[in-house]
Each structure stands twice: as structure tokens, then as C-alpha cells.
Amino acid sequence: MDLLSARQLRDKIKNREISSVSATKAIFECIAKVEPTIGAYISTFEGEAIQKAAEIDKRIAAGEKMGRLAGVPIAVKDNMCTTFGTTTCASKILANFHAPYNATVVEKLLAADAVIVGKTNLDEFAMGSSTENSGLKQTVNPWDTTRVPGGSSGGSTAAVAAGLCYAALGSDTGGSIRQPASLCGVVGLKPTYGRVSRYGLVAYGSSLDQIGPVTQTVEDCALMLNVIAGHDPADSTSVDEKTAPAGDYLAKLDEPIKGLRIGIAPHFNAGADEQVRKAIDEALKTYKNLGATLIEIDMPHFDYAIAAYYMVATAEASSNLARYDGVHYGYRTPNPNDYIEVYTKSRAEGFGKEVKRRIMLGTYALSSGYYDAYYLKALKVRNLIRGDFVKAFEKCDCIMMPVSPTTAFKIGEKTDDPLKMYLSDIYTIAVNLAGIPGISIPCGFDDKNLPIGLQILSPAFGEEKLLRVARMFETATDWHKKRPAINE
Amino acid sequence: MKRQLIGIRKDRRLMSKLDYKVLVGLEIHVQLYTRTKMFCGCELAFGAEPNSRVCPVCLGMPGSLPVMNRQAVEFSMLAGLALNCQIAQFTKWDRKSYYYPDLPKNYQISQYDLPLALNGFLEIPMADGSLKKIRIRRAHLEEDAGKNLHTAGNFSQVDLNRAGTPLLEIVTEPDMEAAAEVRALAEELQRIVRYLGVSEADMQKGHMRFEPNVNLIITRNGQEFKTPIVEVKNLNSFRALENSINYEIERQLERFLETGETMEMGNKSTRGWDDAKEATVLQREKEEAHDYRYFPDPDLVPVRVSEQQLNEIKSRLCELPSKKRLRYIKEYGLSDYDAGVLTEMRATAEFFEAAVKAGGEPKRVCNIITKEYSREANERNCTIPELGVSPGKTAELSKMIVIGTVSATAATSIISIMFKSPEQEPEQIAHEHNLLQKSDAGELEGIIDEVLKNNQQAVDDFKAGGKKSGKARGFLLGQVMQKTKGTANPKVAGEILDRKLSQ
Numbered sequence: 001m002d003l004l005s006a007r008q009l010r011d012k013i014k015n016r017e018i019s020s021v022s023a024t025k026a027i028f029e030c031i032a033k034v035e036p037t038i039g040a041y042i043s044t045f046e047g048e049a050i051q052k053a054a055e056i057d058k059r060i061a062a063g064e065k066m067g068r069l070a071g072v073p074i075a076v077k078d079n080m081c082t083t084f085g086t087t088t089c090a091s092k093i094l095a096n097f098h099a100p101y102n103a104t105v106v107e108k109l110l111a112a113d114a115v116i117v118g119k120t121n122l123d124e125f126a127m128g129s130s131t132e133n134s135g136l137k138q139t140v141n142p143w144d145t146t147r148v149p150g151g152s153s154g155g156s157t158a159a160v161a162a163g164l165c166y167a168a169l170g171s172d173t174g175g176s177i178r179q180p181a182s183l184c185g186v187v188g189l190k191p192t193y194g195r196v197s198r199y200g201l202v203a204y205g206s207s208l209d210q211i212g213p214v215t216q217t218v219e220d221c222a223l224m225l226n227v228i229a230g231h232d233p234a235d236s237t238s239v240d241e242k243t244a245p246a247g248d249y250l251a252k253l254d255e256p257i258k259g260l261r262i263g264i265a266p267h268f269n270a271g272a273d274e275q276v277r278k279a280i281d282e283a284l285k286t287y288k289n290l291g292a293t294l295i296e297i298d299m300p301h302f303d304y305a306i307a308a309y310y311m312v313a314t315a316e317a318s319s320n321l322a323r324y325d326g327v328h329y330g331y332r333t334p335n336p337n338d339y340i341e342v343y344t345k346s347r348a349e350g351f352g353k354e355v356k357r358r359i360m361l362g363t364y365a366l367s368s369g370y371y372d373a374y375y376l377k378a379l380k381v382r383n384l385i386r387g388d389f390v391k392a393f394e395k396c397d398c399i400m401m402p403v404s405p406t407t408a409f410k411i412g413e414k415t416d417d418p419l420k421m422y423l424s425d426i427y428t429i430a431v432n433l434a435g436i437p438g439i440s441i442p443c444g445f446d447d448k449n450l451p452i453g454l455q456i457l458s459p460a461f462g463e464e465k466l467l468r469v470a471r472m473f474e475t476a477t478d479w480h481k482k483r484p485a486i487n488e
Numbered sequence: 489m490k491r492q493l494i495g496i497r498k499d500r501r502l503m504s505k506l507d508y509k510v511l512v513g514l515e516i517h518v519q520l521y522t523r524t525k526m527f528c529g530c531e532l533a534f535g536a537e538p539n540s541r542v543c544p545v546c547l548g549m550p551g552s553l554p555v556m557n558r559q560a561v562e563f564s565m566l567a568g569l570a571l572n573c574q575i576a577q578f579t580k581w582d583r584k585s586y587y588y589p590d591l592p593k594n595y596q597i598s599q600y601d602l603p604l605a606l607n608g609f610l611e612i613p614m615a616d617g618s619l620k621k622i623r624i625r626r627a628h629l630e631e632d633a634g635k636n637l638h639t640a641g642n643f644s645q646v647d648l649n650r651a652g653t654p655l656l657e658i659v660t661e662p663d664m665e666a667a668a669e670v671r672a673l674a675e676e677l678q679r680i681v682r683y684l685g686v687s688e689a690d691m692q693k694g695h696m697r698f699e700p701n702v703n704l705i706i707t708r709n710g711q712e713f714k715t716p717i718v719e720v721k722n723l724n725s726f727r728a729l730e731n732s733i734n735y736e737i738e739r740q741l742e743r744f745l746e747t748g749e750t751m752e753m754g755n756k757s758t759r760g761w762d763d764a765k766e767a768t769v770l771q772r773e774k775e776e777a778h779d780y781r782y783f784p785d786p787d788l789v790p791v792r793v794s795e796q797q798l799n800e801i802k803s804r805l806c807e808l809p810s811k812k813r814l815r816y817i818k819e820y821g822l823s824d825y826d827a828g829v830l831t832e833m834r835a836t837a838e839f840f841e842a843a844v845k846a847g848g849e850p851k852r853v854c855n856i857i858t859k860e861y862s863r864e865a866n867e868r869n870c871t872i873p874e875l876g877v878s879p880g881k882t883a884e885l886s887k888m889i890v891i892g893t894v895s896a897t898a899a900t901s902i903i904s905i906m907f908k909s910p911e912q913e914p915e916q917i918a919h920e921h922n923l924l925q926k927s928d929a930g931e932l933e934g935i936i937d938e939v940l941k942n943n944q945q946a947v948d949d950f951k952a953g954g955k956k957s958g959k960a961r962g963f964l965l966g967q968v969m970q971k972t973k974g975t976a977n978p979k980v981a982g983e984i985l986d987r988k989l990s991q
Contacts, residue, residue: 323593
């Protein structure tokens with residue numbers, strides 16, 4: 001099935017060429033057929049979605065002014081709170097949790113008249129790079145169902161790739177949107193920290209987490225960002241409108257950047273698989289043909305990013321996840337002997353292995369006597385990395401590199417070796433530490449027909465330009481039009 | 489007041505001979521009088537239905553985020569300035585981690601290494617009228633926890649209405665040497681936060697909670713011994729504060745005599761105050777190696793205070809009670825006691841000052857306020873200004889007393905009429921109720937002649953001289969006052985009477 005892009009569908013629904021109901025029903029037919037294989041969703045809302053779609057069709061027929069996603073079926077990663085259905089974070093500890101409020105991004109989707117079709121699978125509490133850490137189910141890669149979709153937003157990227165929704169929201173703490181987008185051959189944007197409200201996003205690493213779109217095209221990505229970006233008084237870390245106003249990311253999207261200067265660091269790319277490297281080199285050639293110049297940059301502290309990340313993220317996680325204690329909500333151990341056991345057993349039984357590993361790591365890093373050596377030092381490294389990017393961007397408009405050193409790996413291939421798994425985030429993690437935006441766009445396939453992503457980075461709050469740079473490539477190539485055979 | 493000792497005092501004489509010094513430092517939690525909680529929009533409410541003043545933020549729901557209450561920060565800066573502290577130009581929020589059912593996130597948002605206010609002092613009034621300086625180590629803002637209730641049989645319940653309430657934690661240096669000083673500091677602090685309007689400081693509602701750290705330095709045979717520090721937790725009355733410290737002093741002396749135990753690393757203990765037993769009870773023997781794993785809260789941005797903001801807050805400061813009290817004594821010649829009563833509440837002091845400014849005679853105004861007005865305000869359970877009598881009318885009345893237009897007795901009657909109809913001028917009341925003092929010699933002479941005629945016995949007694957003479961004069965003057973219903977000017981009447989008796 002050749003899926004329209006979200007923007008195309010939105011226009012057709014608005015013009016009454018297609019009804020939102022029929023588009024939504026088609027999505028659910030596709031879900032009925034393919035989802036048992038893919039496992040992208042933790043929950044779906046067929047009845048509610050079709051009802052919502054019918055309301056939208058009615059309002060369009062009545063000539064009402066409609067939102068920017070009028071009638072478009074959208075999926076939301078299951079770590080964003082919704083008053084409908086559950087918000088599980090793919091964890092047993094929240095398997096039956098009903099949030100009492102909607103995340104700001106969910107409110108914005110609803111205000112834009114999107115039809116939310118379901119909530120997608122993830123690594124438990126967004127901790128992982130393959131979605132194998134989900135405590136509830138396994139999601140597979142639509143391009144090869146024996147392989148992982150990447151993670152942690154693997155449910156969202158698999159759903160978009162397999163045509164189980166027109167676009168989705170993911171969250172990215174160390175690469176969790178870009179890496180699975182790359183592995184699933186879709187577009188994934190991690191906006192600048194503070195660009196999108198985190199209110200209602202269940203926190204993993206609060207100073208790194210950022211919500212972003214997962215889409216079929218760069219154009220859809222800009223459309224989604226238009227809907228979700230902006231200051232939120234409920235999130236003190238969201239940027240205020242004076243400092244960095246949210247723009248209209250579609251307005252100049254099709255205007256190429258003249259004299260584009262692309263920063264590259266050849267020695268990083270050397271760490272990637274040969275086929276990935278080749279695809280990146282090809283992509284850079286395409287840009288050169290479009291008039292861009294390549295400028296070598298130096299990122300002297302890049303090598304310390306993973307170490308620093310696993311201190312900062314886990315320290316914050318150890319504190320953020322303290323609230324899941326069996327006392328107030330969520331899973332509680334059935335027969336505790338005393339109140340201490342309510343805590344210890346509920347947490348021991350409710351959390352999965354990787355979550356426990358990170359909680360322990362973070363708790364250790366924050367312990368008195370170790371704080372300076374680990375957490376504080378990691379913050380210093382973080383500042384150095386931020387400085388590296390600032391310096392690099394003095395010479396270039398954007399930086400390009402791979403998203404992932406490999407294409408999608410086999411399910412189970414890295415589960416016994418957490419360190420190996422951590423290293424698959426080598427290209428994405430520094431971006432979160434620096435807080436800058438990064439996008440993954442399809443730029444080729446390996447010999448196993450597995451997608452490869454190109455990562456483009458820009459200075460903080462430079463999404464407008466970043467998307468234009470990505471759009472240049474999209475206009476010049478056809479990689480984004482390729483679809484997995486799963487639906488055929 | 490000597491308190492009862494528990495335990496056996498082995499050697500009273502030995503103990504009384506011991507030379508020792510008391511050291512007390514105090515931690516005070518003051519609940520701020522903001523409309524909403526520290527990090528969410530829930531209104532502060534005392535005694536509301538359990539869990540009725542809560543939202544995703546103060547419930548610690550997944551995904552919720554705190555937003556700083558600016559008013560709480562400004563209140564804390566104001567209090568910090570009143571405590572003569574340096575106000576931090578840059579401060580931040582930290583998470584303090586510990587697991588407890590009344591703490592929904594299992595961490596408390598507090599301030600660790602960069603408190604809002606630092607290095608101040610507070611002067612407390614001493615019994616001899618002097619002031620003693622107590623150093624303030626720091627003051628920082630934090631959120632309160634909820635309350636665990638243990639009234640449902642096998643289960644405990646948690647009420648989170650209080651969770652997220654803004655608290656200002658003030659920490660003093662161990663500069664207090666007696667329980668009375670600690671109490672004086674606590675009371676002075678209560679006056680200050682009320683003056684500034686930053687806290688209601690209602691003890692019954694737990695708006696102020698105290699945790700004194702007590703130990704002794706004992707000198708024996710020329711050698712100094714420090715007793716282990718005891719922290720008494722969660723005291724919510726001045727009485728409990730004072731009594732628990734006095735109890736600790738005696739308990740620590742006894743214990744030292746029994747065991748000779750002195751302060752070491754890790755032998756600080758925590759005790760609670762049992763109100764019924766009038767005794768402290770052990771809660772934690774050794775200071776547990778608590779690791780709160782403080783780290784900066786990534787959900788909140790650091791607070792930067794500009795010079796301009798600080799100056800704006802400074803302009804909201806007012807003269808503080810202890811200063812006012814000394815000024816009243818010096819400027820108006822009031823007694824220490826009267827000055828204390830007038831400055832206890834800002835509303836009273838402001839009323840007094842307004843009356844003096846309107847031309848009132850300070851001592852008379854003070855008398856009116858501390859006696860009649862205070863009594864009435866007490867009965868009505870309201871403040872002095874709320875009585876409705878204006879400072880201007882109070883000033884008028886004080887002047888009438890000084891000039892002699894009305895007597896002190898008549899003034900009392902005027903005041904009780906003013907309470908009922910505060911819009912009436914005191915002079916008008918005096919006229920209408922015939923309460924003006926009679927100083928007119930002609931009119932008084934007639935009355936005095938009549939009194940002398942009707943009381944020949946007393947006149948004779950006076951003329952006989954000796955012991956009875958004075959008594960007889962008093963009786964006759966009393967008769968004059970009775971006949972004029974107290975409106976005769978006693979001085980004028982006395983002079984006429986004396987003149988007539990000597991004729």
C-alpha cells in the first residue's frame with residue numbers, strides 16, 4: 001500500500017477527497033493485518049479513533065476551521081500521559097496506570113484535530129536502543145522481522161515504517177528517536193532541549209529528554225513540529241517565546257540553503273560499518289552537488305560522551321524513578337510483611353533488568369563521596385562537549401554523521417552485553433548532552449536491504465534551518481519513498 | 489519555674505557544683521503565607537478534606553513537572569533580609585532523596601549548597617532590656633511533605649494536602665545559652681514573619697515547627713567536656729520548645745555524671761518531645777549515615793536575583809519589632825512592658841504610630857490601646873484597627889485627657905461608647921453624655937459649698953487636725969466627685985476645697 005504523507009492526507013481530508021473515517025479505518029485494517037507481526041503498539045483505540053474521525057469529518061462538512069493535523073491518524077509513544085487508555089512506559093510497574101491528565105504534546109495533537117490511534121511500544125522507561133527492554137512486548141523491524149527496530153522509540157518508528165499510522169511522537173534522551181528512525185528508514189527529529197514541552201512525558205533523564213516527531217517525510221516532520229513546539233508554562237525548562245520563539249517550520253522549508261557549509265569529522269565516521277560509511281559519503285556527495293562545501297571540524301571531547309551520558313542520565317533516572325514505589329499508584333507487591341517491603345518488593349518485581357541496572361548505576365553516581373568523581377565530573381564533560389559544538393558551529397551551518405554505526409541488528413544479538421548495546425548510541429548521545437537538535441533522514445540501504453540514516457545536527461534552536469537542509473536531500477533523493485514489503 | 493526531674497538524681501550537690509554552659513542551635517520551619525503551593529497551583533488549605541487539595545504535580549504523578557512559586561521566593565528573600573542575611577544572587581533547587589510514604593516523589597525539592605539567604609543574625613530582647621545577637625547560618629526554601637495517618641486499623645493512610653506547601657527553613661548557629669533565649673528567638677521570629685506578612689505563624693496550625701540541637705560544655709577539674717548533641721524533633725509550641733530544652737539540660741547533666749559520655753563522631757541522637765510525660769524520648773540512637781544523594785533538580789531552572797529585584801524587595805521591608813520596641817521606649821518614654829505590647833503585632837504598632845502622628849499624646853494613646861482597646865479586641869477576637877475607632881479619634885481623646893477636658897474615668901465611658909458608634913467624635917460624645925470635666929470655679933464653688941454644708945462632721949474632723957484631717961479632706965473631695973459624676977476637675981476642685989476649709 002502506498003501511504004500518503006501526513007500532510008497530503010490532511011489536505012485531502014480538508015478538501016473532502018478522503019474522509020478521516022476511511023483513512024482511520026484503513027489504518028486499523030492495516031493494524032489488524034500487520035500488527036500481530038510487528039508489535040508496534042501497546043494499546044490502540046479503534047472505537048474512539050473512528051468516532052473522533054467522524055466528528056472531524058462532520059466539522060469539515062460544516063465548514064469549520066480545522067487544526068493542522070485535521071483527521072490524520074497519529075501514534076504516541078507510551079511514555080506520554082493520556083487520560084484515555086493506559087500510560088505504561090512498557091513497564092510492569094505501570095502496566096495498569098491511568099494518567100489523570102494529558103501531556104502538553106497530547107493536548108496539542110488533540111487541539112490540532114489529530115486522531116490518536118494508539119500508544120506505541122518502547123524500551124521500559126525509554127531505557128534502551130532496541131525496544132527489547134520493553135517489559136510488555138517485543139517490537140520487530142518492518143524491514144526484517146528477525147531484527148530490532150532500534151530504540152527506545154522503536155514502536156513509533158516501526159509503526160510509521162509499516163504504515164500503522166501517518167506519523168508518531170517519540171522521545172529522545174540519548175538517540176531514542178534518531179536511532180530507531182535510522183534503523184526503520186523513517187524521519188526522526190530530536191528538537192533542541194526546551195523546544196517542546198516535557199510536561200506529561202514520563203521522565204527518564206530530565207535534562208536530556210525531548211519529545212519529537214517520527215514521520216515519513218521531512219515535510220511531515222516540519223508539520224508535526226509546528227504543532228508541538230512552543231513554550232509551556234507548566235515546563236520551566238521549555239524555552240520562553242522571547243528567547244527562541246517557535247517558528248513556522250513549513251514556511252520556507254522548500255528554500256534550499258545557499259552556500260551551505262557542512263561540518264564533518266572523518267575520524268568519527270571511521271567507526272561505522274563500511275556500508276554505513278559508504279551511504280554517508282554518498283549523501284555528502286549529493287549535498288556537494290547541491291552546492292554545499294564540506295568543512296572538517298574537531299570534536300576533541302566526543303569520545304567521552306557515552307561515559308558522561310551514562311552518569312548524567314542514570315543519576316537523574318535513579319531519582320525520577322524513585323516515585324514508583326507501590327505506595328501511591330502502579331504495581332504493588334501482593335503480600336508485603338511491612339511497609340519497607342512495599343517498596344523493596346514492588347520495585348524488585350515491577351522493574352525490568354535494564355531499568356534496575358541504570359537505577360543502581362545512578363544511585364551510586366550520586367552517593368556521597370562519589371558525587372564529585374562521577375556526577376560532577378560528568379557535568380564538566382558535558383560542558384566541554386557543549387563547547388565543542390559551539391566552536392564547531394562557528395565554522396559550519398550543520399554537522400553530518402551517521403546515526404548508528406550499524407544497520408538493524410538481530411533480536412537478542414546484544415542483549416547479553418549491555419556495554420555493546422550502549423555503544424550503538426555513539427553518534428547520537430553527544431547531541432543530547434549538548435541540547436542541540438538532530439535529525440535522522442533515510443539515506444540508503446545496506447546489502448541486506450536494511451535502511452541507513454543520515455544524521456544532521458544544527459545549533460540550538462536552529463530547527464528551521466536544520467529542516468531545510470534535510471529537505472534539500474529529500475527533494476534530491478528517493479530514499480524516503482521506499483517502503484518495507486511487510487504490507488504487500 | 490523549676491521543672492520536675494525524672495530519673496534519680498544521684499548527687500544533687502555534685503550536680504549543682506558542676507560548672508557548665510548550655511549550647512543551643514535552632515532549626516525553624518516556617519510555613520509561608522502564599523496563596524498556592526511551592527511548585528503547583530493547588531491552594532493552601534488547613535483542615536480540608538484529605539487529598540482534596542492535590543494535583544498531578546504535588547501527587548508526584550509520572551510526567552508532571554514543578555513550576556516555582558515566585559511569591560514564595562520573594563517572601564523568603566524578604567525574611568532573609570529581615571534576618572540580616574546576604575541574599576544569594578544565584579541559587580538553585582536540589583533534590584533530597586529518601587523514601588517515605590508521605591513523600592510522593594520520594595525526593596523533596598529543597599536547597600542544598602546554595603541557600604537563598606546566608607550569614608545573618610537576629611537580635612533577641614533579654615530580660616535586662618539589652619539585645620543579644622544570635623547568628624543565622626542560612627535560610628532556604630523547600631516543599632513540605634504530606635501526612636501519614638494511622639487511624640484506619642491495619643492500614644496507614646496518606647493525606648497529601650500539605651505536600652508541596654512552601655517552607656522556609658532557618659538555621660541558627662549554636663549561640664543560645666538558655667531555654668529562655670531560644671524561646672525569645674522563636675517569639676521574635678514569629679513577630680518578624682508576621683510583621684512582614686510572609687507567614688501567619690499560627691502555632692496551632694503547625695505554621696512554625698522547631699528543632700533545637702542541645703548540648704553542654706561541662707567544666708570539671710579544669711577540664712572541658714562536651715556532651716553528645718541531641719536534636720529534638722518537630723516541636724510546635726513555644727512551651728514545648730522551652731520545656732524540652734530545659735529537660736535536655738538536666739538529662740544531659742545526669743547522663744554525663746552517670747556515664748561520662750562525651751561528644752564523638754556519630755553519637756548525635758534524635759529525640760522527640762512527649763507532651764504528656766513532659767520528657768524527651770529517644771527516637772534514633774545514633775545519627776544514621778543518611779545519604780540524601782542531593783543533586784540539582786533538572787526540572788527547575790536556577791534562580792537569578794538582579795540588583796533591581798533585590799532593591800524592590802528591600803523596599804518592602806518595615807521597621808522590625810525589636811527596633812520599634814526600643815524606639816518607643818527612647819522616643820516616647822514608654823515602659824519596656826508597654827512598648828512590648830504595642831509592638832507585638834504590626835497592626836497595633838501601626839495604629840499607635842498613626843495616632844501619635846495625628847497629634848495624640850504617646851503615653852495616653854498607649855494606655856488607651858493597651859487597656860481598653862486590647863480588652864475589647866480580645867473579646868471580639870480582632871485586631872486593634874478592626875475595632876473601627878480611627879487613630880485620629882484616639883489621638884483626640886488622648887489630648888482631651890491631657891488638657892483636662894475629660895477625666896480618665898470619663899474617658900473610659902467615652903471609649904465604650906466609641907466602640908458602639910466609632911464614627912462619633914469623642915468630644916461630641918463627652919458633650920452628649922455630660923462627661924466633660926468641670927473646671928469652672930464658679931460652678932464648682934456652689935457644689936462645694938453644698939457639700940460642706942451637708943457634711944459638718946467631716947468639716948469638724950478636718951479642722952481638728954491630726955490623723956483624721958487628711959481622711960476628712962479626701963472624703964469631702966469624694967463627695968464633690970460623686971455629685972459631679974466624676975466630671976469635676978480634681979485639681980481645681982481640691983484647690984477650692986482647701987481654700988474654703990482654711991477660711
